[in-house]
Amino acid sequence: MTVDTAKPLLRAEGVSKFFGRQVGCREVSFDLHPGEVLGIVGESGSGKTTLLNCLSAQLEPTSGRVLYDTRVEGLQDVYRMSEASRRLLIRTDWGIVRQNPRDGLRMGVSAGANVGERLMAVGARHYGHIRAEATDWLARVEIDPERVDDPPATFSGGMQQRVQLARNLVTRPRLVFMDEPTGGLDVSVQARLLDLLRGLVTDLGLSAVVVTHDLAVTRLLAHRLVVMKGGAVVETGLTDQVLDDPQHPYSQLLVSSILQP
Amino acid sequence: MSVVTGYNFAYLDEQTKRMIRRALLKAVAVPGYQVPFGSREMPLPYGWGTGGIQVTASVIGPDDVLKVIDQGADDTTNAVSIRRFFARVAGVATTERTPEATLIQTRHRIPETPLRAGQILVYQVPIPEPLRWVEPRETETRKMHALIEYGVMHVKLYEDITRHGRIATSYDYPVLVNDRYVMAPSPIPKFDNPKMHRMPALQLFGAGREKRLYAVPPYTKVESLDFEDHPFEVQRWDDVCALCGAADSYLDEVIVDDRGGRMYVCSDSDYCRERREAGHLGPGGPAGLEAAE
Amino acid sequence: MPEPMIAVRGLRKSFTLHNQGGAVLRVLGGVDFEVAAGECLVLHGPSGAGKSTLLRSLYANYLPQAGEIRVRHDGAWVDMATAPPHRVLDVRRRTLGWVSQFLRVVPRVPAIDVVAEPLRGLGASPDEARARSGDLLARLRIPERLWRLAPSTFSGGEQQRVNLARSFVHPYPVLLLDEPTASLDVANRETVMDLIEEAKARGAAVVGIFHDAEVRARVGTRLYEMAEAVGGEAVA
Numbered sequence: 001m002t003v004d005t006a007k008p009l010l011r012a013e014g015v016s017k018f019f020g021r022q023v024g025c026r027e028v029s030f031d032l033h034p035g036e037v038l039g040i041v042g043e044s045g046s047g048k049t050t051l052l053n054c055l056s057a058q059l060e061p062t063s064g065r066v067l068y069d070t071r072v073e074g075l076q077d078v079y080r081m082s083e084a085s086r087r088l089l090i091r092t093d094w095g096i097v098r099q100n101p102r103d104g105l106r107m108g109v110s111a112g113a114n115v116g117e118r119l120m121a122v123g124a125r126h127y128g129h130i131r132a133e134a135t136d137w138l139a140r141v142e143i144d145p146e147r148v149d150d151p152p153a154t155f156s157g158g159m160q161q162r163v164q165l166a167r168n169l170v171t172r173p174r175l176v177f178m179d180e181p182t183g184g185l186d187v188s189v190q191a192r193l194l195d196l197l198r199g200l201v202t203d204l205g206l207s208a209v210v211v212t213h214d215l216a217v218t219r220l221l222a223h224r225l226v227v228m229k230g231g232a233v234v235e236t237g238l239t240d241q242v243l244d245d246p247q248h249p250y251s252q253l254l255v256s257s258i259l260q261p
Numbered sequence: 262m263s264v265v266t267g268y269n270f271a272y273l274d275e276q277t278k279r280m281i282r283r284a285l286l287k288a289v290a291v292p293g294y295q296v297p298f299g300s301r302e303m304p305l306p307y308g309w310g311t312g313g314i315q316v317t318a319s320v321i322g323p324d325d326v327l328k329v330i331d332q333g334a335d336d337t338t339n340a341v342s343i344r345r346f347f348a349r350v351a352g353v354a355t356t357e358r359t360p361e362a363t364l365i366q367t368r369h370r371i372p373e374t375p376l377r378a379g380q381i382l383v384y385q386v387p388i389p390e391p392l393r394w395v396e397p398r399e400t401e402t403r404k405m406h407a408l409i410e411y412g413v414m415h416v417k418l419y420e421d422i423t424r425h426g427r428i429a430t431s432y433d434y435p436v437l438v439n440d441r442y443v444m445a446p447s448p449i450p451k452f453d454n455p456k457m458h459r460m461p462a463l464q465l466f467g468a469g470r471e472k473r474l475y476a477v478p479p480y481t482k483v484e485s486l487d488f489e490d491h492p493f494e495v496q497r498w499d500d501v502c503a504l505c506g507a508a509d510s511y512l513d514e515v516i517v518d519d520r521g522g523r524m525y526v527c528s529d530s531d532y533c534r535e536r537r538e539a540g541h542l543g544p545g546g547p548a549g550l551e552a553a554e
Numbered sequence: 555m556p557e558p559m560i561a562v563r564g565l566r567k568s569f570t571l572h573n574q575g576g577a578v579l580r581v582l583g584g585v586d587f588e589v590a591a592g593e594c595l596v597l598h599g600p601s602g603a604g605k606s607t608l609l610r611s612l613y614a615n616y617l618p619q620a621g622e623i624r625v626r627h628d629g630a631w632v633d634m635a636t637a638p639p640h641r642v643l644d645v646r647r648r649t650l651g652w653v654s655q656f657l658r659v660v661p662r663v664p665a666i667d668v669v670a671e672p673l674r675g676l677g678a679s680p681d682e683a684r685a686r687s688g689d690l691l692a693r694l695r696i697p698e699r700l701w702r703l704a705p706s707t708f709s710g711g712e713q714q715r716v717n718l719a720r721s722f723v724h725p726y727p728v729l730l731l732d733e734p735t736a737s738l739d740v741a742n743r744e745t746v747m748d749l750i751e752e753a754k755a756r757g758a759a760v761v762g763i764f765h766d767a768e769v770r771a772r773v774g775t776r777l778y779e780m781a782e783a784v785g786g787e788a789v790a
Binding site for chain 2: 083084087106109110112113116117118120121122125126127128130131149
């Protein structure tokens with residue numbers, strides 16, 4: 001895989017979000033390059049989900065800019081582009097994986113329809129082809145193709161999370177946002193999902209922004225970390241460097257508080 | 262029938278009719294687009310055609326000839342009541358014959374006799390929003406229409422095929438109007454969908470409870486959504502109408518006795534009668550006719 | 555002397571333990587050296603002299619306070635101490651290999667894929683990557699029946715050899731070795747020494763920590779002596 005790593009795929013410039021006088025996140029800046037996985041870590045209330053929502057065009061920042069390298073027009077402010085372009089971007093070139101699969105899936109329609117929806121949204125009109133592609137993607141996330149016609153409501157939590165992944169990846173996005181993707185799953189199920197995610201990141205050359213409070217997850221998945229506290233970024237760096245040689249007092253506390261990162 | 266006094270012509274006051282006609286003009290100008298309007302309380306409950314009645318009241322004139330059908334029939338309680346309502350508050354002539362009518366209000370059917378230019382067909386609509394099943398927020402469905410985000414409509418059809426092996430939706434089958442707006446055709450059988458396509462008559466839709474109007478101008482393209490490998494198809498019957506022998510009309514199943522005996526008859530009662538008057542006789546023969554009556 | 559592949563100048567590294575009263579541990583104070591293609595520099599000194607800290611700093615696993623760590627990457631110098639993260643990752647992916655004593659086990663991933671992962675990251679096809687990985691596992695005497703199993707169940711020695719295979723599977727131009735032969739049996743220690751020799755022969759620059767004097771003597775080109783408090787600074 002040859003990717004031009006010199007040009008950022010996503011750029012945050014002084015992103016701040018205030019809820020009245022309450023700070024959501026403050027002055028966050030970074031570049032994310034193609035193929036990179038960025039982990040955002042911190043405790044509950046540190047602003048990591050607010051930041052993720054700002055980055056993923058779900059929540060307009062109070063100040064600052066979020067730029068994305070669109071396929072056609074290059075680096076664009078996602079909050080300045082037309083709503084039509086932004087929504088198209090979100091459902092084709094991006095993926096958004098929610099912590100709770102119920103928020104990211106249609107629980108009442110079949111797994112195949114869930115995965116095929118993005119294809120239909122961009123104009124696919126051949127039932128057989130859509131179902132075949134959905135089946136193929138379900139297999140890639142290790143779900144028995146026999147279950148393509150079953151609704152996710154009949155699946156386990158780990159399977160639902162994998163259907164959600166397939167649903168997002170079917171349009172071959174370049175950037176995926178994930179909020180606690182392994183939260184609420186059993187440890188063994190977490191491991192399987194992480195392993196799958198690692199493989200997909202490598203095979204598809206995906207970039208990702210992953211919010212998690214689990215440092216072990218970032219060790220396996222993220223190339224770089226952003227450590228947040230009270231809405232501000234207190235430390236950034238390569239994942240292994242932040243975990244093995246944390247500089248900020250809060251990062252040191254965070255790392256020393258876990259059993260085995 | 263005597264015309265009642267003390268009411269404005271066609272029941273609604275002139276300002277309200279003007280407001281509704283302005284909304285209808287917009288609806289005609291943007292085919293398939295749902296126009297909000299200030300729906301009034303009418304002397305009948307929601308669900309009985311309050312939207313259709315307000316549209317009819319706003320476009321009807323003293324020279325119009327009104328026909329009202331419910332599920333294709335002119336003689337059901339709802340159809341009779343609405344026909345009598347306008348005869349009394351507007352003093353207009355009424356008819357059961359499709360070709361004689363200038364204005365036809367309908368619930369759940371399009372007449373079998375092809376409509377001609379100059380006629381107006383008014384539909385009673387319970388749920389005007391075809392995206393409602395997937396998205397409860399009005400702000401979001403309006404955005405989806407604005408941005409032509411209609412992928413979810415195919416999700417519904419996909420799911421139909423997955424569960425039933427074919428598109429099983431048979432009523433209120435979604436259509437794309439003028440290559441732009443996805444529209445709910447009201448709960449007509451999909452058998453009637455092709456009649457909407459390039460219909461010479463003006464089609465107006467009124468949803469009283471939901472306070473929405475929309476329209477399909479004459480000769481407008483109306484396409485039923487489908488898949489390349491599962492194309493849109495209308496219902497077919499192995500039987501013909503027991504009374505008039507029609508093989509091209511929408512048939513209702515009628516239970517004729519307590520022993521489970523049944524027959525199929527035209528849902529469009531006027532069409533059936535016209536055929537019988539023209540000498541057509543179905544396999545049920547005169548006996549079937551008696552049983553049906 | 556052939557051109558240097560890695561050049562270190564004025565490198566200082568200390569640790570500030572904010573949650574232990576702000577204690578400062580000064581470990582490296584002013585490290586300077588260069589290693590040329592085909593050379594093996596041996597970091598030598600007593601326990602606690604900062605050999606591992608230095609090696610980790612070279613890999614940008616530890617963040618130095620001052621100095622530069624230049625690595626020749628695609629024919630140009632990259633300073634690992636100051637390069638942006640994606641550059642550091644690119645250097646690690648293609649130029650700078652790392653062999654640690656311990657394998658960080660990834661749950662569920664079979665041994666052969668653990669070894670193949672660096673190649674997959676460089677774009678090799680799964681079949682090609684597995685074939686090259688299999689060759690190395692065989693050289694390091696991991697029985698073929700284990701290749702398809704996740705190494706979490708392996709013995710310490712087996713895990714270490716899987717890790718060595720992973721580090722040698724791509725011909726990195728610069729290799730950092732942290733005790734690669736510790737706890738290996740004689741035969742495997744020979745194999746690892748062969749692998750290091752082969753790397754030097756193809757022009758790799760190697761920096762390593764070897765406790766075993768015999769290994770030092772065989773693969774080392776030069777010694778870099780480290781006493782406690784390198785550069786004369788006091789250790790807190």
